[in-house]
Amino acid sequence: MRRRPGIGGLQTAAAARDQYRQLGENVAKIRTDLMKEQLTTFRTQLEDFARKHKNDIRKNPAFRSQFHNMCTKVGVDPLASNKGFWAELLGIGDFYYELGVQIVDICLATRPHNGGLINLQELCSLLRQRRKSDREAVSEDDCLRAISKLKVLGNGYEVISIGKRKLVRSVPTELNKDHNEILELAQAKGFVTVVEVERRLSWTTGRAIDAFDTLLDEGLAMIDDGHKDGVRRYWFPCVSSISTPVGADG
């Protein structure tokens, strides 16, 4: 379009701008429509996929985890409700519900030993032992999802990270930063001593003993005066697995 000087030229320019704008809006609309259509197609394809691979999703934890990731990307939450298409198609709602119940059970059963804090790894291991007869394998990812659903029920179940490990908390005990630091130190050998805490964290003896006393009172720690060096050790059942043997130098 050739620009012409003068009012006529301005009017032409305005008309041109209008047309461009309209074109732009159309393109935007086409893009949105296209996206919506793509999304719907994607959702349908996801549903088809789920139908076809129902068994794999049920049986294979790695596959299941990937499937969940895909769902998240598309904005679908198969666990959002126990009813509806996804729950009925996959029965996955039941799977996680059942897992949740078993997890609560295990946490209650181990609470006398570990004070209500359990290593995620150990929890999964105990879960798998329980479900040996079931055809559906269980991964740590599954555990975490089940626990996040438990949270919704307000049971006080939470996953906390201490150092390299994840711990599942099933009691309302609040751990402060000092407690967390001790737990993290304890992960190396399953126990710590007062001197170790003083040295590694640069705490006073008083601060260390205070923290230990709270952890003892909460049932998260146990004392051990039996080592031949006579130094008291504080053991934390939640960072070691009761099923793995403790070394003699402990």
Next chain:
Amino acid sequence: MQKLGDFKLPQFFNYPPYFTLQPVRDTREKQIQLWKDLILDYCKTHHIFVIGLEDQDFPLFSNPAIERSLTYEAREAFLSALVAQGRAEWLDKSRRKCLVLWHRIQDWANIVLDFVKDNGLEDSVMTVEEIRTGIESRGTELHGIDRTVLMRALKMLEQKGKLAIFKGTTADDEGVKFSI
């Protein structure tokens, strides 16, 4: 899992803090419960009736694999808990020896009654030694039973009129006349 002979030891036996008497009440109560069960279980499996607190060889008192042993205080605490529960008795005032009743005296009395009926001894006479070690006792829980425990069970039955105890021909043996 660690074993003592054929006996399967529970997981807690390998966890060092369980060998130290815990100061926090709730934790200590759980600890005591675990040890009580272990002691009863072990004694029942091995037919042990008497535990000497100073006995260094009693396998439950120490675990060499983790280099831990129960202090005297801990041993006394666990056995006292069993006594309080009626599953053990101190044999001396200084609490150095403990009689473990992995069967209560009442249960032993019933076992004696079953033994008598099973062997058709309803009107017979037997010596206490025969009840303990005779042929008929082989294969039953009565075989090798601690004499003190057996006498207590027999006396309980005597009070119920099921039998009569009398002194035997030798100074150190007694006999029983059943009248069941």
